[in-house]
Amino acid sequence: MKKIIPTLIIVLILTTCEKTPPVGGCEDCEPDDRIQATYNPQPYEIQLPEWMPDPVIPEDNPMTNDGVMLGRHLFFDPILSLDSTISCASCHRPELAFTDGNAVSEGVFGRTGVRSSMSLVNLSLNTKGFFWDGRAESLEDQALIPVEDHLEMNEDWTNVEQKLRRHPTYPALFRKAFGIEKKSEITRDLTVKAIAQFERSLVSANSRYDRVIWLNDGWPTDSERRGQQLFFFEELPQNQQHPGCSHCHFAPNFTDNNFINNGLDDVPDLESFVDKGRGEVINNIFDNGKFRVPTLRNIALTAPYMHDGRFQTLEEVLDHYSGGGHGVINEDPNIQPFFLSEQDKKDLISFLEMLTDTSFIKKPEFQSPFQ
Secondary structure, three states, rough: EEEEEHHHHHEEEEEEEEOOOOOOOOOOOOOOOOOOOOOOOOOOOOEEEOOOOOOOOOOOOOHHHHHHHHHHHHHHHHOOOOOOOOOHHHHHHHHHHOOOOOOOEEHHHHOOOOOOOOOOOHHHHHHOOEEOOEEEEHHHHHHHHHHHHHOOOOHHHHHHHHHHHOOHHHHHHHHHOOOOOOOOOOOOHHHHHHHHHHHHHHEEEEEOHHHHHOOOOOOHHHHHHHHHHHHHHOOOOOOEEEEHHHHHHOOOOOOOOOOEEEEOOOOOOOOOOOOOOOHHHOOHHOOOOOEOOOOOOOOOOOEEEEOOOEOOHHHHHHHEEEEEEEOOOEEEEOOOOOOOHHHHOOOOOOOHOOOOOOHHHHHHHOOOOEE
16 A cells, blocks of 8 residues: 655645644634634545555645544535535435435435436546536535535525534634634635545545455456456457447546546437536537546445436446447447347446445445534
8 A cells, every 4th residue: 555645745844834823823813703723734644555546636735634524524514505404425425435326416405406426436536527527627616516506505605604603613623624713714715625635535445356356365256257358358258349348447446537428318419418418518519418437436336327317227237338329429439239148247247346345335434423
């Protein structure tokens, strides 16, 4: 295992060359505005195995233990929503690999959205934007949006800032994480920085696949081995070629994070997609109907599938891909029809189930701090 400590030098310089604000905060604060807590930041170490790429951490948001802890509290706290009923964790539940098990997510007042919640797995490895359509360039940008989305939390960030400033414990947590001295310095920017730090800590790299393939710990079953061959090697036992799942879902994170049209919708032209996806974000008609390629890590836990949750099972997903799409002009060239026997499908699913990381979903530091 390797320990990645992003921007460690910056953190050390800040903590050694600058005077640590005293316990109790600033001397000229109004009594009601002063935060009583100690600021002593310690860098948070993301532990990734050597077969994984290095994480990408923004220079203006280095991870600290207290920053991750604050983000964990905010992630599981419904205080960010209008009626205090919806938290980030409402749509991203740890036991479901941080999805919610619904076709589309549900927000305040029971309002339903239009897309399925994405799994929050190894987000520090993604450099191509967030959401199904990639409209947020960073995790910090992503965390800003659900709070004011009327179909999600339906709150106003100004109100959220006031709630956090008046809260009995959050001001101290913000001071420990970011060194602020006044409650009035709690802002939406610091809030989403903390949430992003927690989300970057969600590392999954201990599946049966990882142990067997990378650590030589055990052997695949015959079914898993056949499924692995189908997944990676692109040749079926019947000597019929198929495009191969690994073109888009390649190891070690089983995604390339690109945006593709994977042949879901039969439309007469590129303007006819009900959900235009990536095309609506970048205003490019050729990208209409394209969505992010999700990671397949923990895929057995994250049904239903696709951006709109239209498929309930992995069998349905395999049936879709073997059908070969609809020939829409911007479909990915790998969307081609191919034959899968019932045994082929069982073997592929056996392989996909190897990607389940039970330690990830049970890790104590990824659970709600309010339990």
